[in-house]
Amino acid sequence: MPRLIRPAPLISPIPVLHQCNTSSAHNSHFYHWPETMIFPLPISTTSPLAYSPHLTSPSHPSLPLTTQTQQAILRSVLKEYSHAPNAQRPSHFTAIVSALNNYIPYLLALSSSLDGNAVHGEEVDVVLKREVECEWKSSLTSTNAVTWPKKGARGKKGRVKLKGIDAEVVMVLSTLACVHRLIASEQLRGIFTAGNDFPEPDSRTAAVAGAMRGLLTANGLHIYLSKICQSMASTEAGGEGREIQPPELSSGVQNGLAELAMAEATLLAILKDDPYPAVVMQTRDRNDKEWMVKAPEIPKVRAHLFARLCIAAGEHAGRAQALLSSSHLDGNAMKVDKEITEYCGDLKRTARAKAGRFFGIDEELGGETGKAIAWLRGARRELEFGTVGSQDGKGWAKGWGKVKKGFEEKKEDKKIEKGGEWGIDAGRIEEGRVLEMLEKKWVKMNDTINTQLIPPFEPLLASMPSGREIHSSTPYVGPELDIDVLERMRAPPDANDARALAGDGDSSEDEAHEDGLPGTFPSRVAAAHDYY
Numbered sequence: 001m002p003r004l005i006r007p008a009p010l011i012s013p014i015p016v017l018h019q020c021n022t023s024s025a026h027n028s029h030f031y032h033w034p035e036t037m038i039f040p041l042p043i044s045t046t047s048p049l050a051y052s053p054h055l056t057s058p059s060h061p062s063l064p065l066t067t068q069t070q071q072a073i074l075r076s077v078l079k080e081y082s083h084a085p086n087a088q089r090p091s092h093f094t095a096i097v098s099a100l101n102n103y104i105p106y107l108l109a110l111s112s113s114l115d116g117n118a119v120h121g122e123e124v125d126v127v128l129k130r131e132v133e134c135e136w137k138s139s140l141t142s143t144n145a146v147t148w149p150k151k152g153a154r155g156k157k158g159r160v161k162l163k164g165i166d167a168e169v170v171m172v173l174s175t176l177a178c179v180h181r182l183i184a185s186e187q188l189r190g191i192f193t194a195g196n197d198f199p200e201p202d203s204r205t206a207a208v209a210g211a212m213r214g215l216l217t218a219n220g221l222h223i224y225l226s227k228i229c230q231s232m233a234s235t236e237a238g239g240e241g242r243e244i245q246p247p248e249l250s251s252g253v254q255n256g257l258a259e260l261a262m263a264e265a266t267l268l269a270i271l272k273d274d275p276y277p278a279v280v281m282q283t284r285d286r287n288d289k290e291w292m293v294k295a296p297e298i299p300k301v302r303a304h305l306f307a308r309l310c311i312a313a314g315e316h317a318g319r320a321q322a323l324l325s326s327s328h329l330d331g332n333a334m335k336v337d338k339e340i341t342e343y344c345g346d347l348k349r350t351a352r353a354k355a356g357r358f359f360g361i362d363e364e365l366g367g368e369t370g371k372a373i374a375w376l377r378g379a380r381r382e383l384e385f386g387t388v389g390s391q392d393g394k395g396w397a398k399g400w401g402k403v404k405k406g407f408e409e410k411k412e413d414k415k416i417e418k419g420g421e422w423g424i425d426a427g428r429i430e431e432g433r434v435l436e437m438l439e440k441k442w443v444k445m446n447d448t449i450n451t452q453l454i455p456p457f458e459p460l461l462a463s464m465p466s467g468r469e470i471h472s473s474t475p476y477v478g479p480e481l482d483i484d485v486l487e488r489m490r491a492p493p494d495a496n497d498a499r500a501l502a503g504d505g506d507s508s509e510d511e512a513h514e515d516g517l518p519g520t521f522p523s524r525v526a527a528a529h530d531y532y
Contacts, residue, residue, distance in 0.1 A: 038185040038215065038264050039343050039424070041178045043096070044171060044248075045078050046071075047135035047159060054132045055110065059125040060489035067110055070103035078175075090186045093179055100176045101479070107172060108478045109486075111165050120483050135159040136171040138246035139178055140253065141334050160246050160334075166232050167249060170225055173476070174248045177221040177257070184214030208272045215265040216471060222258035224476035226251045247327050247336045256323030256336075256344075262471060263316035263347055267427075269470050270306050270354070280433045303365065305468070307358035312467025314351035320344045339424070346426035353379040353431050355464065357438070369442055370452030371460075376439045378457030383432050 049071050051064040077099045081092040109119050113126040137159045162171070187210045229251040247253045321344035324336045356379030364372035446452055481489075 038181055038188070038211070039260070039340065039426075040185055041181055041340075042139045043078065043081060043178050043182070044139045044175050045082050045137050045159070046075050046171070048072065048075060049132070049134050049168065051110070051132070054130050055114075055126055055128060057113075057124065057126045057489075059123070060486070062491055062493045063106070063110065063124065063126070063489040065493040066489065067103075067106040070099075070106050074099040074103045074172075090182075093183050093186070096179050097176070097183075100172065100179070104172060104176070105479045105481045105485075107165075107169060109481050111169055114165060119486060120480055122483075122486060124486075131163045132165045132168065134162050134168045134171070136162060136246065136248075138248060138334065139174070140247040140336050140340065162245070162249070164232070166228060167245075170228055170232075170249055171246075173221055173225055174254075177218040177225075177261075180214040180218045180221070181261070184211035184218075187211045187214070205272050208268055212265050212268050212471075215261045215268070216474070217476075219258045219261040219265065219471075220474045220476040222254045222261065223473055224478070226254035226258065227475075229254055246334055247324075250327050252323045253327045253336060256320045256327070258473070259316045259320035259323065260344060260347075262473065263313045263320060263344075263351065265471055266309055266313040266316065266469075267347075267351060267354070270309055273301060274306070275301070276357070276434045276438070277430055280430070280437055301358070301361060303358040303362035307355040307362070308465060308468035309470055310351045310355035310358065310467075311464060312469050314348045314355065315467050317344050317348035317351055321348065343424065343426055346428045349382050349384065350426045350428050350431050352464075353382040353428075353435065355379075356382060356461070357431070357435060359460070359464075360438070364442060367450075368452070369446045369450045370454045373439060373442050373446060374455045374457045374460055376435050376442070377454075378461045380432065380435050380439075381457065382461070383428055383435070 049068065051068040051071075055064045057063045074096075077092070077095050081089055081096060084092060109124065110126060112119060113124040114128060118124070162168070187207045225248075229249055232249065233251060321341055324344060325341045327334075327336045356375050360372040360375030360379070363369075363375060446454070
């Protein structure tokens with residue numbers, strides 16, 4: 001059954017958000033903004049990594065052991081996060097970022113020294129006794145969908161054994177990028193969740209700006225990692241063959257994730273000035289009574305500029321989908337999870353639909369209502385939704401499409417209301433609601449006042465201009481150890497610390513969740529634990 005829309009005057013402007021202050025007593029229905037989607041990539045976990053057996057430094061003897069200490073702290077923080085309930089995980093983000101920022105300078109100092117580069121102009125002598133080996137669980141692929149070509153390539157709890165300190169650098173910085181994405185998502189969730197009134201303009205703008213900074217930081221990290229992965233691939237090209245690797249070690253995947261972050265950041269730049277999703281959100285609130293008192297007032301938007309920004313976001317999302325879908329073609333046996341690539345496709349469709357909506361708004365403001373309606377129908381086609389009054393569906397097929405669409409909307413609403421992961425559809429459903437509202441309103445206006453012919457939308461979609469960028473990529477710059485810290489590394493390591501770290505391994509709790517015998521099904525407890 002189609003969703004009912006409250007009646008509104010034929011000529012109406014759109015509501016100013018900060019004037020919609022419903023009391024908490026009348027705000028039992030949740031408010032949300034699914035169009036502020038950021039895909040929630042999970043955070044990777046790692047195993048203990050002992051640097052002392054692999055590396056030694058005659059000039060700075062304490063550097064390998066101190067790096068090992070920082071890695072142990074990071075592993076402990078990631079373990080606490082993975083074992084925490086979903087509702088409590090955001091409270092661990094600060095500790096994870098702190099542990100990563102403390103570990104990264106030591107790790108990059110070792111990596112730079114092995115390449116023969118100086119740290120703060122000082123030469124650090126690091127001798128490689130044997131190749132560093134680390135274990136990480138990929139956040140971009142499902143363990144059950146992995147093809148394991150070599151026996152012994154799989155580590156504990158679905159982790160992959162990797163060789164080389166550069167692999168550790170890539171996985172650590174990829175984890176930092178994932179955390180920045182999750183923090184950005186949480187910033188938006190804080191103002192568009194259950195029990196909150198409509199956000200004030202200042203708070204909404206601050207949250208959107210903070211989320212954009214997080215996505216742009218992730219974009220810079222992925223660009224930096226792409227160059228490292230490209231260097232690793234060229235080094236291994238002359239070897240005997242590459243062992244199984246997670247998608248994070250692919251240069252194409254890192255470029256794809258950089259494009260995805262840029263697409264999301266571009267759409268967020270439009271969010272703070274786009275009032276139309278809030279109108280739909282208000283009309284769907286069962287307890288809202290303001291529509292009885294005053295008509296919605298819609299401010300004019302910079303429609304043509306927003307449309308070109310949306311086109312640019314769609315182009316970034318399309319490139320991300322292509323790069324992530326082809327990750328296994330460069331010799332990597334592990335594919336990126338299908339859910340991530342499908343999200344990129346949905347994000348591309350949503351961005352292009354938004355562009356069509358803004359072009360339609362621009363035409364409607366100029367008095368071309370018929371052409372505006374055609375743009376809306378073209379936008380619905382981009383979303384792969386049927387159009388009102390079109391011949392896309394007939395009979396029972398058209399009716400079933402409406403029922404299916406309504407079921408998807410209710411499913412997304414319940415997920416957000418219960419505090420689950422949101423925006424997995426890239427805002428596709430919510431954009432469809434906005435288009436449906438505007439199309440019904442403009443068709444009614446056109447039938448009663450303007451009576452303009454509605455042209456076909458196919459030529460309009462084909463005539464879309466090129467996109468316009470609003471953000472620029474800034475590659476990540478790795479931090480260096482402070483000079484005074486580097487001087488302290490010249491002292492010999494503490495023997496007690498060395499013995500304590502030598503005995504640090506996977507706890508008995510972790511061992512209790514190990515996989516069963518080959519050929520048997522894992523226990524439910526192990527399966528639930530391995531999910532994280």
